[in-house]
Ligand SMILES: O=c1ccn([C@H]2C[C@H](O)[C@@H](COP(=O)(O)OP(=O)(O)OP(=O)(O)O)O2)c(=O)[nH]1
């Protein structure tokens with residue numbers, strides 16, 4: 743397994759709450775917790791930046807991490823991310839933050855240490871542009887945005 747440097751910014755991690763870990767052998771995501779001072783209600787339509795109590799330094803430019811909603815929270819409670827997806831650059835060393843958005847019409851209570859989102863490490867290819875006048879022809883060509891129909 744890949745080793746990633748982590749700083750524990752909130753001493754409740756490792757004491758009251760574990761470091762994020764994979765829940766099962768096949769898990770893709772590590773659940774991130776709300777390291778808030780006290781529980782609060784996220785109001786309908788409200789967006790709030792929540793600390794996770796951690797910073798990570800990925801270091802390898804061929805890796806990044808994405809913060810994704812948890813499907814249960816997103817589907818059942820309308821609790822998703824204010825930025826839809828969070829992207830963590832390999833050279834970022836600041837606190838890992840989760841933008842929580844209540845897109846539902848009901849307040850949602852968040853308790854200290856709740857698992858609010860998940861972190862997924864992904865491979866990255868950095869590209870440089872090669873300017874051309876014509877592309878090599880393909881079957882699709884410029885067709886897109888549903889041009890091939892539904893069935
Ligand atoms: O949900 C998120 C999204 C981003 N970040 C951190 C890590 C990321 O590397 C940095 C910058 O994110 P991004 O590039 O998406 O934001 P930006 O608005 O372009 O800010 P910047 O100008 O700092 O790049 O903020 C988080 O902690 N949580």
Ligand SMILES: [Mg+2]
Pocket residue numbers: none
């Ligand atoms: Mg940026």
